[in-house]
Amino acid sequence: xxxxxxxxxxxxxxxxxxxxxxxxxxxxxxxxxxxxxxxxxxxxxxxxxxxxxxxxxxxxxxxxxxxxxxxxxxxxxxxxxxxxxxxxxxxxxxxxxxxxxxxxxxxxxxxxxxxxxxxxxxxxxxxxxxxxxxxxxxxxxxxxxxxxxxxxxxxxxxxxxxxxxxxxxxxxxxxxxxxxxxxxxxxxxxxxxxxxxxxxxxxxxxxxxxxxxxxxxxxxxxxxxxxxxxxxxxxxxxxxxxxxxxxxxxxxxxxxxxxxxxxxxxxxxxxxxxxx
Amino acid sequence: xxxxxxxxxxxxxxxxxxxxxxxxxxxxxxxxxxxxxxxxxxxxxxxxxxxxxxxxxxxxxxxxxxxxxxxxxxxxxxxxxxxxxxxxxxxxxxxxxxxxxxxxxxxxxxxxxxxxxxxxxxxxxxxxxxxxxxxxxxxxxxxxxxxxxxxxxxxxxxxxxxxxxx
Numbered sequence: 544x545x546x547x548x549x550x551x552x553x554x555x556x557x558x559x560x561x562x563x564x565x566x567x568x569x570x571x572x573x574x575x576x577x578x579x580x581x582x583x584x585x586x587x588x589x590x591x592x593x594x595x596x597x598x599x600x601x602x603x604x605x606x607x608x609x610x611x612x613x614x615x616x617x618x619x620x621x622x623x624x625x626x627x628x629x630x631x632x633x634x635x636x637x638x639x640x641x642x643x644x645x646x647x648x649x650x651x652x653x654x655x656x657x658x659x660x661x662x663x664x665x666x667x668x669x670x671x672x673x674x675x676x677x678x679x680x681x682x683x684x685x686x687x688x689x690x691x692x693x694x695x696x697x698x699x700x701x702x703x704x705x706x707x708x709x710x711x712x713x714x715x716x717x718x719x720x721x722x723x724x725x726x727x728x729x730x731x732x733x734x735x736x737x738x739x740x741x742x743x744x745x746x747x748x749x750x751x752x753x754x755x756x757x758x759x760x761x762x763x764x765x766x767x768x769x770x771x772x773x774x775x776x777x778x779x780x781x782x783x784x785x786x787x788x789x790x791x792x793x794x795x796x797x798x799x800x801x802x803x804x805x806x807x808x809x810x811x812x813x814x815x816x817x818x819x
Numbered sequence: 820x821x822x823x824x825x826x827x828x829x830x831x832x833x834x835x836x837x838x839x840x841x842x843x844x845x846x847x848x849x850x851x852x853x854x855x856x857x858x859x860x861x862x863x864x865x866x867x868x869x870x871x872x873x874x875x876x877x878x879x880x881x882x883x884x885x886x887x888x889x890x891x892x893x894x895x896x897x898x899x900x901x902x903x904x905x906x907x908x909x910x911x912x913x914x915x916x917x918x919x920x921x922x923x924x925x926x927x928x929x930x931x932x933x934x935x936x937x938x939x940x941x942x943x944x945x946x947x948x949x950x951x952x953x954x955x956x957x958x959x960x961x962x963x964x965x966x967x968x969x970x971x972x973x974x975x976x977x978x979x980x981x982x983x984x985x
Contacts, residue, residue, distance in 0.1 A: 550867055554900060558893045562935060565889030569939040577939050
C-alpha cells in the first residue's frame, strides 16, 4: 500500500502532463489553442483579484488621505476656535475697558487740559507699576499724570512708541503732595508697596482729621495739578514721633484698572487750573 | 522476450491501422487489437511496469490513429491500471477471464478516451451500438488469444516431436 500511493501519484501526474500535451495540440473552433484558453481561464481570476485588490488599495489610500485631510482640517479648526475664544476674551476685555474709558471721558469735562486715553495691558500693583498702550502718536512726556476712574493713579516714568510705563501711587518710592479737600492740612501720600494702602505722612498731632476724609493733590510737588482725588483716610493712629500715623485707601482700584487718562499737557507746560 | 514484445506491439498497432483502412468490414475498425497487451499482462502477473508499457502503446495508438497525442495514452494506461486491480481480485485465468477482461478493457479505453477529449472540446458522441460491437469483438479477440494460449501449443509440439523420435 505504501508503494501503491506514489505509483498512482506518478500515473496521475503523467495523465495530467498528457492532457496538457493534448491541449497544446487541440484547437478550438475559433482557431485558438485549447491550452492558451485554459491558461487564460486560470489567470483570469488571478488578474481579476489583482485588479480588484489594486482598486481596493487605491480606495484605501484615498480614504487614508481623506482621513488625514479631515484630521488636518479638524486641527486647523480647533486652532481657529481657540483663536476666536482668545479674541472673544480680548474683545470682552476691550469692551470693559471702553466702558471704563467712557466713564473716564465723562470726567474729562472737569479737567481743563487735553487728555489721552490709554488701555492697561499690564499692571503689577504690588510692585507699583503698570503698562499702558495709547493709540495716539503724540509723545507722552515723563511725569505725565495718569488718572483712573475715581482719581489719581500715578505718573508716567517711561514712554516708548505707544507703550507707556506708569509708576502707581502705591509704588514704594512714590510720593504725592496732598491736602484735605478744604486745604486745611498739607501732607505727603507715600506708596507702601500694597495696592490698597497709602501712608499719609507729616500729619501733625494737632490736625483735625477724621476717618473717611478725602485727600486730593495739592500741586506742591510740581508734578500733579491740584484737586485730583488721591484717597480717603482709612485709619489714624498715634505714634511715638511728632506726627500721626495715617493710612489711606487709594481713590482708584489700582488692581482692576482697565483704562486710564493721561494728561501730557500737564507735564509739558505750566500747570493748568487743575481738577474741578 | 525483451525484443519480441516491442516488435509484437508495433505489429499489433500497424495491424490496427490496417483494420481501419477503407474497404474493410465495419466491425474490423471497432476491434481493439492492442487490448491483448493490457489483458495478458494483468492475467499473467506482468506487474505494474505494464502500465507504463500501456502508456507507450497508447502513444503509438495516438501517433498512428488519432489527430492529437495524449488521450490514447491516458485511456490505455487507465485500462491497464484497472485490469491490474481487477486481476488482483479475480482468481480465474481461463479463456473466459481473457474474454471478460477484453470486454472491460475495450469499454474502459473507449469511455476514458471520450472523457479525456471532453475538456478539449473534441468529444464525439458515443454510439452505443458501436461501443457494444467494439466491446464484443475485442472480447472475442482476447478470448481467442486466451484460448490459444491455454492450448499450450509449444508443449504439444515438443510432445509430438518426442513421440516421433521414438
